[in-house]
Amino acid sequence: MKLFIFIFISLLISCSQNQPVKTEVTAPEWSINKTIYELNTRQFSQSSSFKAVEERLPELKKLGIGIIWFMPIHPIGEKNRKGTLGSYYAVKDYTAVNPEFGTMDDFKRLVKKAHDMGIYVIIDWVANHTAWDNPLAESNPEYFSKDSLGNFMPPVADWHDVIDLDYENKDLWKYMTEALKFWVREADIDGFRCDVAEMVPLEFWIQARRELDKIKPVFMLAEGEKPELHEAFDMTYSWKIFNAMNLTAKGEKSPLFIDSLLAAEKIEYPSHAMRMRFTTNHDENSWNGTVFERLGDGAKTFAVLASTIPGTPLCYSGQEAGMNKRLDFFEKDPIDWQENEYRGFYEKLFGLYQAAPALYQGSMHKISADNEAVYAYSRKSGISEVVVILNLSAEKQKAVLDLSGSEGKYIGLFSGKEIQFEKQYKCEPAPWEYLVYIKK
Numbered sequence: 001m002k003l004f005i006f007i008f009i010s011l012l013i014s015c016s017q018n019q020p021v022k023t024e025v026t027a028p029e030w031s032i033n034k035t036i037y038e039l040n041t042r043q044f045s046q047s048s049s050f051k052a053v054e055e056r057l058p059e060l061k062k063l064g065i066g067i068i069w070f071m072p073i074h075p076i077g078e079k080n081r082k083g084t085l086g087s088y089y090a091v092k093d094y095t096a097v098n099p100e101f102g103t104m105d106d107f108k109r110l111v112k113k114a115h116d117m118g119i120y121v122i123i124d125w126v127a128n129h130t131a132w133d134n135p136l137a138e139s140n141p142e143y144f145s146k147d148s149l150g151n152f153m154p155p156v157a158d159w160h161d162v163i164d165l166d167y168e169n170k171d172l173w174k175y176m177t178e179a180l181k182f183w184v185r186e187a188d189i190d191g192f193r194c195d196v197a198e199m200v201p202l203e204f205w206i207q208a209r210r211e212l213d214k215i216k217p218v219f220m221l222a223e224g225e226k227p228e229l230h231e232a233f234d235m236t237y238s239w240k241i242f243n244a245m246n247l248t249a250k251g252e253k254s255p256l257f258i259d260s261l262l263a264a265e266k267i268e269y270p271s272h273a274m275r276m277r278f279t280t281n282h283d284e285n286s287w288n289g290t291v292f293e294r295l296g297d298g299a300k301t302f303a304v305l306a307s308t309i310p311g312t313p314l315c316y317s318g319q320e321a322g323m324n325k326r327l328d329f330f331e332k333d334p335i336d337w338q339e340n341e342y343r344g345f346y347e348k349l350f351g352l353y354q355a356a357p358a359l360y361q362g363s364m365h366k367i368s369a370d371n372e373a374v375y376a377y378s379r380k381s382g383i384s385e386v387v388v389i390l391n392l393s394a395e396k397q398k399a400v401l402d403l404s405g406s407e408g409k410y411i412g413l414f415s416g417k418e419i420q421f422e423k424q425y426k427c428e429p430a431p432w433e434y435l436v437y438i439k440k
Helices: 002-018 029-033 050-055 057-063 104-116 170-187 202-215 227-231 239-249 256-268 282-288 291-308 341-355
Strands: 036-039 067-070 120-125 129-131 162-164 191-194 219-222 235-237 274-277 312-316 363-369 374-381 384-391 399-402 408-412 418-421 424-427 434-439
Touching: 050 057, 050 104, 057 104, 057 341, 104 120, 104 170, 120 219, 170 202, 202 219, 202 227, 227 235, 239 256, 239 274, 239 291, 274 291, 291 312, 291 341, 291 374, 291 384, 291 434, 312 341, 341 434, 374 399
Parallel strands: 036 067, 036 312, 067 120, 120 191, 191 219, 219 235, 235 274, 274 312
Antiparallel strands: 129 162, 363 374, 363 399, 374 384, 384 434, 399 424, 408 418, 408 434
16 A cells, blocks of 8 residues: 555656646736727828827827737838738848838837827737748748758748748747847837737747746737637637627527637636637738628627627727728728717727726626527626626517616616616617616
């Protein structure tokens, strides 16, 4: 028996030594209630300049934006480029800015002004690959993956304008980490959105995050959904919820499918994990369709959903103008900044998110309804409470909601009208109607 116990304990110790060390990051305190704005600098203005963005920072502040995520601001490769202007994600120089947008001083001034207004700035980081004419291909060819003939190769066949980096080479880790640190030190940015983060070793991101946090606490957003990414990142994409919204809009999934995904998240992700909610982004808009193509008349309804379930809402450039076109990815294609009801809609939605603890840190309680097309829930944190009622269908619905525990007086976010909720509430929401109520 003693021998058995000795062997058993030895095996446990051996197994534990072979397990990867789990780390837990701490998000900057300021990030807790900050909405995110993905800024496409090329298409944001006619001039495609940092100066034009700087001039319109007050608009973004009024919109309720807390973090601006700049799509890649680096010089773009010319060799094998796609289109006339090329992809932002074909980086030619990691420590310079695209002259199409302005100068480094222009960008630094923009960051400072954003900070002065209480807005934080992160930049897109493309660690997995570079442009073919990035000087590293000449100076450090050992940093790159090679095919069977010893030639540079793209990470994915369709990405023929870039070449794959090889993270088996630990010297590359040092170079890339120093490049990341350069932007925090020189431009005082507040973090990074990391492109195709799952294609780069997690261990690299863990050590890079550790080094960045030595300069100042940074905010890290991963383009990826794997739960283990939260060993290095504060926030990940919620692709499953995004896809569920598209399927629900088409009538291919019941709204109850969203419940199952949210329940699975609680089990799969660590408690500190932040999830980014969105109805569009640069990839979806350019390649898979506008919000109106995918979500139809439910575009606003799903925006309310994305902004009021647990998580952090994202707004892509032009979304607040009701943009109904696919932006060209490789050419100049400026956004039409038409005035319409969408800006006011998002101002109310994002303003509430930043102001109501129920939304940015509260628990979610599903409200029982006798009609599954009517998706209702409350968010609660202390005395802060928000009730959301959504008709996730193209037909008028009737439903009786069980509002036990949420009785009381509320104010409609969009209507401004007061309402008294009793234990049972009968409603007849119009097609795709969205109702948001704040407890008085």
